[in-house]
Each structure stands twice: as structure tokens, then as C-alpha cells.
Amino acid sequence: MEGTYFVFWNWLVAVYLFVAGVSAGCFAVSAIAYFIGPKVYQDISRIGAYIAPFPLLVGIACLIADLERPLIFWKLMLTLQVASVMSWGAWLLLIFSALSFIYFYLWLPERFDLVNLFKKPADHGDDVETASESFLYKLRRRNLKKLKGWIALIGLPVALMVGIYTGVLLGALVARPFWNNPMLPMLFLVSALKTGTASICLYGCFIQGFGGMSQEKMETNKFLVHSLDFVLMVLAIITIFLFIFGLYVSPRSSVGAALLIMGGPYTFAFWGLVVVLGIFIPLCLEIYELLPHFIRQAAMREHNPWISGIITIAVLIGGYFLRHVVVYGGQAAELVSL
């Protein structure tokens, strides 16, 4: 049976790893933007908070659909198996989705405030507050800033952990040479942050649009998104290099696994889609955008929706195919041989 393998995890798992990364990335970028400039980068924080909870829901659906017995998935939530990364991950996802929904709620405009739901029109005249109303009121109006800050602060490490966890899930398996590489979680984390910024940019540019946004505001936002992206791209290149290096300086089985992407069946998907489309093309466009700012200290270029569009879509496609190649490649790689 040597040379035969069967695919037990299909693209559903790849989609899950991808969208969990997008969620984690959106939350993390939103929180970071909130910390460096709660006022200045408000739009980025807001969009990030708007996106964060939803890809994860899709991801959890994929994860459950991939189970052979989806109906008893709740058994996951009855125990914590200390040695199992997947068990930790299930709890982590629960905590993270709760946090991201709270964060989402905090960023909603005032008219969606839950207080409105509980307020009966008749109550308007008198000062009597119902218990729930006063609780929500306290939660919301008075402490909004503080609350946002706290949730962002608690959520940031949790989001980063989710990003890392998707890699550790695969990296913890000593039997699978393509996955058992310390660089894999790092690769997934960087890619998660990258796809997070990309989805924020995509949402900002094409769904929300720039209606009413001043030139200056747009420039500040663009600057942050592009600089973050730029740093992440460079990190991604380094991590990919170290990932492949790590495969080559390991035992024979790992070298065999490396061949999958160095001439084997996943070469195009990896180098073409993940590296060139997902990293190099966006990186070049980022440099093109940022260059005048860096060299001549001049203002940014005019906003060009094509550039933002290509960067974001390319990053997202690259991000998915990274998961795809890793999930399928890891199963195709021969098990550690004797």
C-alpha cells in the first residue's frame, strides 16, 4: 500500500482554516488600529469589527459539515482534552466568536442599540428605568469607549491565538512531514493578518464606498492599511522561505514532502497562486503606492480602485490557496518512512 493515501480532509477544512484566519485577522487589525488611533483610524476599526464575526460562522459550519457525524458535534463542548489541539481550538473558537460578536455590537451605530428595543414609548415621560434598561444603558452609552478598549485588548491575543491555532492544529502532528514544521503556524498567522487587512480594504473600498469621505481621511486610512500590508508581505516572504528551508534540513520524509511544492503536483498552486499572486503582485502594487510617500515624503497617489481591488482579491485568493495546498499536500506527503 505504499504510495497510496486517502484524502480524509477535503476543501471544507481548507475553507475553514482560511475563513477562521480572515476573522482573526479582521479582529486583530481592527483592535490594533483602535489602539494606535481610536479617532484617526476609526473607519478601519469599525469595518474590521463589522466583518470579524461572520467568516468564522461560515468556518464553523464547514467544520461541522466535515465531521462524519455532524449531529453529535456537541460532544466537543463537553470536555477539554488537554493534550488535544483540536479540543483547545473548539473552546478558543467559542470564546473568540463571543468576543467578536460583542465587539461587533459595540461598534454598531447608536440606532441599533439594544436599549432602544427595551424602551417602551410610554416610558418616555417618567424617569423610571427598568432594570435591564439601566444595565444596557450603563453598558452602552456611558462606557462605550472603555468597553471597546477592553474588548479589543482581551480579544487581540485571542484573535492572534486563533490565527496561530489553525497552524498548530496541523503542525502538532509528528506523523505528517509537510505539516510538522514550526514555521507553519507562523505562516498561517501572517497570512491570517494579511487576509484580514485585505478584507477590510475590500469592504471599505467596494461595499461601504467613499461617499462623503474627505481626501485626507481616505489617505490616512489607506496609509495604515498599506503599511500594515507591506510589513506583513515582507514577513510572509521570510516565513515561506524559512518554511521551505525547514523542510529541506529535516529527515528524508520532509525533503520528500518539500518536493510536492518544488516540482510536484502542487508546484503551480503554491508558487503561482500563493506566492506570485498572493504575495508578489500585491507587494509590488503596495510599493508602487507607498513609494512616493517613503522617498519624497509626498502625499499618497490618487486613489485607484483597480489597485486596491487587485491587491485585496489577490491576497484573498492567495490566502485560500495557501490553506488548500497545505491541507492537500500534507495528506499527499508520504508518512514518515521507516
Added chain:
Amino acid sequence: MAHYGMVIDETKCVGCYACRVACQNQNNLRAHEAYNHLEEREYGTFPDYTREFLPVQCQHCDNPPCVHVCPTGASIKRPDGVVLVIINDCIGCKYCIAACPYNVRIIKNEGYVEKCRFCIEFVEKGIEPACMTTCMTGVRLFGDLDDPDSEISRYIARNRHRLRQFKGELNTRPRIYYRKG
């Protein structure tokens, strides 16, 4: 407490697959399902040629990665050394399939993961595992490793230098010993 283990003398294996069929019968498996398989390898070109058959089944590792990774605790290691799946707790996440270095776990159509159980229900009654009963060359030896007087313990003591554990470098500490030469 007994601590079960097995020795497989792969030099005696002729590749007839009787053990696989016996196991399928014993465990009511469908034709495409099997708890043990033969890894066939060919070396050289004729006339300088040789081939080997390596019977592989769950190694009942003492440091079992499949048990560590199971998120619901359905994969367990019993005190007598046997690794089992509690099928009612298995949600079919297949993480253990990914974790096992020996490629011996399968998904049953019913949606849970199963694998060789050392025929533990029979062993407890004093009957040998099914894979041993049909083997015409006596490839396998099964018994209690804790009992220094058992046949298998004495065999291991005498042949220690010829025995090795499959993929032992992964620190899975298998309970099946292979005899190569």
C-alpha cells in the same frame, strides 16, 4: 495486569492476505475496509531483486498520538495496553487518522473511526486474535509482555537484537515488534 503485545516476523510473510480476510470476517468489515494491510516493497531489478511484505496494523503505541489528539476523549489507551475507540463518543473529525503515523485507522460507513483492537473481546476469553489463526507460516506471536515466562516475552528476550519497532524514531513506542532478519 496483562500488557499485551505482538511480534511480527516479516521474513516469514508470503503476502497471502489471509490475515486481512480473517480480520475482516471477525470484525464484520466490508470488502474495502481493513484493520491490517500489507506494505509491499520491491527492491532492485531482476535478477538482482528482492521484495518484502510488511504486515501493518495498529501498533497499540505506548505513547499513542491518536489518543493525545482526540478532542472528545473517544480514543483511549487501556491499562492493559490496548488502544481503543469508544465509538459512541467519536464525532468523526478524523484528526486521529491524520495523527497516526501508520495509516491504520479507517472511517466506517457509520461515521466513526475504527482500527485493530487486538481482538480484545476474544483475547480476554483466552482466544488468539483473528489475524494469527489463519497464518500458514506463523508470522505473528501474541501475548502478555508483563509476564516474563510468556512465549512472547521469552522470544523478545532471545531476539532483542533482531527486533525493531516500526517508525520508532517518532517516539510512539509501539507494542508491536518487527523481526527483520
